[in-house]
Amino acid sequence: MRLPAAAHTSRPWRIHEIAGDFHLEDVWALPTPGGPEDLARLVDQFTHDGVEFASSPVPRLLFAVRWKLGKVLGWDTSGTGVGTRVRSLRDRLPADLREGPRGPERPGTAFTSVYLTDDEWVSEIANRTMHGIMHLGWVPDGAGGYRGQMAVLVKPNGPLGALYMAGIKPFRYLGVYPAMLREIGRTWQANGRERSAG
Template sequence: MSSRLPVGEHTSRPWRIHAIAPDFQVEDVWSLPTPGGADDFPQLVEQFAAGPDHPVVRVLLAIRLRLGRPLGLNPPATRTLAPWMRERLPGDLTWWPGPDFGPFACLYHTDTEWAAHATTSGVDAISHLGWVHDGSGGYRGQWATLVKPHGLLGRAYMASIAPIRHHLVYPLMVGSIARNWRAATSAGRSDDSSRSTR
């Protein structure tokens, strides 16, 4: 079952993103129902980066982009990592490329972390995935959103979309992630079973 977590569930873990984005605030943290093993994190990143496949989420995102265009709140059309963010990366992380996510350009991708950044005139945002122990010998995903609002416009924007994001968009997204994860896991088991009977 997916659930929204306290901010401390993100800030208490030794993620690399803490040193890269100390001026960002953690807006949301979600537990993802994606049980797996130590080596399954790349599968979650690939699935997440493919974007939301829930029709309601797609419609809401399309409306958001249409409303944001006249206000200058939309990210650039091309996914390019901002130079000032690239300069924050330590040398070892510049060699860890990963997939982009919608308007978010990948910052880095390690064995247990993936982060991507998007910027608009109102806010800079980072989407962060982590792979954490589930307390029973396995692992699961954890998703955090970090933001850096710009002035009154950015703070007003974040406040205005918070109810929709917390109660509709994010729950639908994590539910979709869970369904896709179960389907991929079942398909993998079927393939393994098929190979074993040959």
């Protein structure tokens, strides 16, 4: 379920200290009911199980088109990512976050972990069009439990980046996010059953 911006901005997340120049694009409640210590399980799901849209042809097609365009137009070439075109957010971290756990990496993706706390995990990605942040938070669900919350923050790279973000917005809302949330929920439930059986 999509949430208002205040669901992210009103919380005392550490990301606010380091990403004030990023625009908050989206905030979503994740279908991941759990207990107070389950952020690590959610991060593990994102980094090891991934969100592959295995049962969702529309997002698979949209991502295939995006990666093909990126290849043809040079959006994703070396020199356009974190540490080359843009400095990593790790360079902005206060000492306690820099010295704390970074969080796991997901092999085979362009996302890089920035930091991990008890209730936040941040990863970043950059290409020729933008510098983006995926923020996973772990929040009370209002019914005595907890759930995940995902925010996407972006800093477009000039007019090209602004045009790119505007162009993909309807595809994100109609094709990508609904399928992604379903896949996250299915994987969460499946992993929960395996944990209970084990």
